[in-house]
Amino acid sequence: MIDSGDTAWMLAATALVLLMTPALGLFYAGLVRSRNTLNTFMMCIAALAVATVTWALVGYSLAFDGDAGIIGGLDHALLRDVAFEPREGTKIPHLLFMAFQASFCIVTTALVSGAVVERMRFGSFLAFAALWSVLVYAVLAHWAFGGGWLQAGGTLDFAGGIPVEMGSGFSALAAAMVVGARKDYGRQALLPHNAVYVLLGAGLLWFGWFGFNGGSGFSTGKPSVLAFTNTLLTPACTLVVWFALDLLRDRHVTAIGAATAIIVGCVGITPAAGFISPASAMLLGALAAVPSYIVIVWRPRTRLDETLDVLAAHGVAGLTGILFIGFFAQESWNGVADGLLFGDAAQLGHQALAVLVTPIYAFAMTFAILRVLGLVMPLRATAREEAIGMDVIQHGEEAYATGEGAILVAHEEPVPAIP
Amino acid sequence: MKLVIGIVRPEKANDVLEALYRAEVRGVSLSRVQGHGGELDRVETYRGTRVQMGLSEKVRFEIAVSDPFVQPTIDALCEGAQTGDVGDGKIFVVPLERVVRIRTSETDDDAVTPVRK
Numbered sequence: 250m251i252d253s254g255d256t257a258w259m260l261a262a263t264a265l266v267l268l269m270t271p272a273l274g275l276f277y278a279g280l281v282r283s284r285n286t287l288n289t290f291m292m293c294i295a296a297l298a299v300a301t302v303t304w305a306l307v308g309y310s311l312a313f314d315g316d317a318g319i320i321g322g323l324d325h326a327l328l329r330d331v332a333f334e335p336r337e338g339t340k341i342p343h344l345l346f347m348a349f350q351a352s353f354c355i356v357t358t359a360l361v362s363g364a365v366v367e368r369m370r371f372g373s374f375l376a377f378a379a380l381w382s383v384l385v386y387a388v389l390a391h392w393a394f395g396g397g398w399l400q401a402g403g404t405l406d407f408a409g410g411i412p413v414e415m416g417s418g419f420s421a422l423a424a425a426m427v428v429g430a431r432k433d434y435g436r437q438a439l440l441p442h443n444a445v446y447v448l449l450g451a452g453l454l455w456f457g458w459f460g461f462n463g464g465s466g467f468s469t470g471k472p473s474v475l476a477f478t479n480t481l482l483t484p485a486c487t488l489v490v491w492f493a494l495d496l497l498r499d500r501h502v503t504a505i506g507a508a509t510a511i512i513v514g515c516v517g518i519t520p521a522a523g524f525i526s527p528a529s530a531m532l533l534g535a536l537a538a539v540p541s542y543i544v545i546v547w548r549p550r551t552r553l554d555e556t557l558d559v560l561a562a563h564g565v566a567g568l569t570g571i572l573f574i575g576f577f578a579q580e581s582w583n584g585v586a587d588g589l590l591f592g593d594a595a596q597l598g599h600q601a602l603a604v605l606v607t608p609i610y611a612f613a614m615t616f617a618i619l620r621v622l623g624l625v626m627p628l629r630a631t632a633r634e635e636a637i638g639m640d641v642i643q644h645g646e647e648a649y650a651t652g653e654g655a656i657l658v659a660h661e662e663p664v665p666a667i668p
Numbered sequence: 669m670k671l672v673i674g675i676v677r678p679e680k681a682n683d684v685l686e687a688l689y690r691a692e693v694r695g696v697s698l699s700r701v702q703g704h705g706g707e708l709d710r711v712e713t714y715r716g717t718r719v720q721m722g723l724s725e726k727v728r729f730e731i732a733v734s735d736p737f738v739q740p741t742i743d744a745l746c747e748g749a750q751t752g753d754v755g756d757g758k759i760f761v762v763p764l765e766r767v768v769r770i771r772t773s774e775t776d777d778d779a780v781t782p783v784r785k
Contacts, residue, residue: 433682437682636677636679645710645711646712646714647712654704654721654722654723655712655721656709656720656722657718657719658711658720
């Protein structure tokens with residue numbers, strides 16, 4: 250039975266999640282230097298292109314066909330038999346379920362680009378995105394959502410702490426290690442060129458996240474309402490704590506810190522959104538700020554140029570959220586399971602298992618993909634190209650073209666406007 | 669006393685600053701300019717419009733130095749800015765008539781010698 254209310258909300262929620270990818274592009278573009286603005290944004294646009302195609306070809310099928318332990322089947326490859334009948338366990342059309350899940354695969358693929366901006370060649374990123382969206386995202390989505398071994402074993406993940414947040418975060422770590430640091434990293438101050446883009450991007454991401462978490466109940470029922478509301482509460486608490494941490498560290502509340510806090514809060518609540526009470530969600534927001542803040546302060550002191558801190562904002566905050574479920578899940582709110590504090594210690598074990606296994610798989614598989622890809626094509630631009638900027642080198646455009654000194658290349662013979 | 673003017677690639681500006689620092693040349697002004705020095709034109713495309721970028725972004729260093737510092741300054745500019753491709757830039761050395769340090773009213777060589785402490 251299709252429920253028209255559920256279907257209406259999921260149509261809107263899918264569009265909301267799709268907005269998160271260009272929002273992420275804006276967020277990332279503001280964080281890089283001006284000569285790499287377009288290239289950084291284009292990596293997110295590339296995810297919209299590549300990950301949508303791979304998802305329709307095989308990704309969706311591998312993630313959601315059947316409930317084998319490790320990986321799904323190929324019966325839904327090319328979206329075969331994905332039509333208007335309700336998807337098992339929901340009251341929405343299977344086709345819409347597929348589109349909603351596609352938007353997750355897209356934004357997650359875009360997230361990983363944050364580790365390699367300002368130096369990875371665009372063509373190599375396209376190839377990487379195609380492989381990663383299938384070999385990492387679809388597999389982890391199967392484990393967490395598609396009836397794979399983690400979900401079957403009792404691990405709870407409401408909206409993607411495993412495939413989306415830990416998946417992207419720990420893949421970003423591997424990608425930064427294989428691609429290597431930017432040539433000026435550790436030598437020059439590499440500063441964000443437009444903090445307003447960063448704030449606007451973070452705000453739009455938060456807006457889209459209401460569809461991301463609120464849609465992950467696939468209905469207009471209680472879990473969706475709880476998840477939606479928690480998506481408001483948690484990031485607000487993360488913001489407050491982040492302000493305090495910023496003040497303690499440097500006597501200023503920073504704008505880029507605030508934008509980061511919004512992301513960290515949204516990420517933290519993602520796995521737990523429909524499983525914990527609103528009060529617990531507020532506590533999660535406050536707690537999740539701390540480990541991510543520590544990693545964000547520590548990472549630039551290392552040689553690791555994980556440029557836009559995907560590990561700290563997504564990997565670590567996602568891990569915090571997944572573990573938090575093990576303590577604070579509350580059956581009276583979610584109707585599914587209790588956590589340690591409400592009498593079920595086993596749930597913490599299920600959550601801890603995901604926290605151990607997901608980072609290892611994401612890291613190892615991403616490392617392998619990039620190493621193999623590196624044998625076939627150069628992964629990064631040359632030092633000279635990096636110095637000139639990826640916008641001009643990779644795209645032949647500038648984000649802030651003045652037009653001064655630009656000479657129109659005339660066509661051999663002007664074409665009449667009206668033939 | 670000479671005014672050394674160096675016009676270099678913007679992406680090499682930091683290397684030039686480092687080289688000047690190593691050569692103990694301290695007083696530097698720099699500005700962003702646009703110019704054309706015979707380099708191959710870059711073509712950009714925006715929808716149906718193709719344009720040749722006839723002017724390139726450059727950074728212009730202006731460094732006033734006493735005579736013993738002229739050669740080290742030129743060497744530092746060359747070392748920092750050279751890539752070997754067309755478009756590396758130019759150095760112009762012009763004589764200076766007078767220099768005054770505003771803070772102390774010192775003139776000429778004293779005014780272009782960095783304060784030592």
